[in-house]
Amino acid sequence: MSSPLAGRGTGIGWRPEIAGVAADLPGLRFTEVIAESLHSGVPPALSALAERGVAVVPHGVKLSLGGTDEPDPGRVSHLAWCAEVLGAPLISEHIAFVRAGGLEAGHLLPVPRTREQADVIVRNVLRVKESVSVPIALEPIAALFSWPGDELTEAEFLTDILDRTGAWLLLDVANCYANALNRGEDPLSSVERLPLERIAYMHVAGGRSADGYYHDTHTDPVPREVLDLLKAIPGAPPALLERDGAYPAAEVLKSELDAISHACGHPVITS
């Protein structure tokens, strides 16, 4: 089975601050929008892209699929609404939790790799699938720490969840790079263990080293090593640049997009 985004090449995450850059990419065939940013409707610049035939993927960040409570029905129906109004070919969310015990963490947190936790995620993903009419892709996150007492390797945990839910993989190569670096592992061999045949699309982002860790910031340039990892992924899946602040000039973003296209063997989208 081929990805719902197959052949869509290189994309960029749609953010209001860089809407002009996205609108100005003649070869753009897919983008992604943070689902939680669409609470007051779809911005006209994003609708214009959708009308042009650009696939728009609603990307949830606050569903907390790893949380032990079932997903909030309001959040699930918002995702379903986003998919419908954008005519999205799929939605995506994270293998993570963002709240527990009545407290919001404010960011994606890693889950323990246990069978009990896998069961919770499978239940939550199936709940989402009941309400959303398009496929879902799940993204493993970057984290500076892991839980004690993991029962499964990352690859086993991920494969089990994807097998039991029928979900696609959203592979963030920058997250893989960050995790491998922070754990003292080789990025390429950690990526090669993952179920790469399940990739719907990939994320690419920049980061920086600080305080002895590599932080996946989305506000720094994409490192050479992350581009090299892209070259190692078979089948040239679609790849999307995520930038979330400290926005550089349009030319800088365009040259990062060109570098991603080059690394993946995708057509250039900037001219």
Added chain:
Amino acid sequence: MTLAERQAALVRALVTGAEIPPGFAAPALTATRSALMRKRGAEVAQVWPRLAESHNGRWLEAFGAWAGQRAPLGSLRDGWDFARDHPPQTAQARLELALREATFAYDGTTAPRRRKLPVVRLVRAHRRLAAVIQAGGRCRVIGSVF
């Protein structure tokens, strides 16, 4: 402990400064705590830009020092509580707070609610006073804070 309790203990440690649960690597959790705090401070600065600017480039430090033991309540309330604890030092930041106070009723413990009745708030700007007048949900500023 159940999975729910273990997740809750981890979030408490990360956002309220509670003790790090056993078995976790303390340096990595401490680094995560700082990263979460930087993100939280930056998000509050988006909602309270004049307040953040009034700290002359040291906003993240000031906010982080204050918020370290406080559970996040969302950027609107986090910034509001901070501003009430640290009365803003610039006229622009005082105006930002006065506009919010005129538009919403906030008791400091539950979510702010849009005011239904008109109010007037005075803002001290250098040696003069400006007034924020809210009626029907719209604010007008009389006088200048520049």
